Amino acid sequence: MRDYYTPGEIAERFDLTLDTLRYYEKAGLLRRVDRSPNGHRRYRADDVELLNMIRCLRDTDMPIARLRDFAELVREGDHTIPSRLDVLQSHQRRLDERIAEMRRCQAAIQHKIDYYLGVLAERTPEKVKETS
Template identity: 70%
Template sequence: MADYYTPGEVARRFGLSLDTLRYYEKEGLLTEVERAPSGHRRYRADDVELLDLVRCLRDTDMPIARLRAFAELVRDGDHTVPQRVEALETHDAQLTERIAELRRRQQTIRDKIDYYRGVLAERRTEKQKEEVS
């Protein structure tokens, strides 16, 4: 594993634009990104690991403010592990509720699909009866 990653490498790895990567930095979701002697930004393996978790949490709808608070806990050190566990458990519970809600909505959609298929089948049957007459 490389010691440092360029912004382009990190952006490609996570399917992000460079603007999104800079936004995450600006919002305090990543540690202060180091600079190479040339002045170019470079990411350490720890930055990439944190970004992987940030993306996971963001993709599961954790708000930026809570992401920032979580990232601050990470930066504050290992003594914050209990608070991190609590934050992740809370998010997991909210995600479980959201998934259940999505499953209920999916069932409503599937019921409507079945209903409309029934309507279409009935129309075909009526049309076939008309053609026989």
């Protein structure tokens, strides 16, 4: 892994806009970004690792405030690992519940699709013409 990455490289790698990347910085999800000798923003390898987890958590609907807390724990060092584990396990439980609910909804939708397909299969060509 390289030492530094440009904002463009990070945006492309994580499929983010540069505005979203700046928002993550301003929201406190990333530490203060380094600057190259010519003044351009650049990200460290550990920023990339943290951003990978932030994107995963954000994509699974973790609120920004909770993400900020998690990022701060990461920046504070290894002594916060038990707290980080609590955050991740709590999020995992919420995610498991959400996935279960989505599966229930998916089953209800599939049931309705099957019902409508059955209704259509029972129609004769004459009935189809009458309803057209």
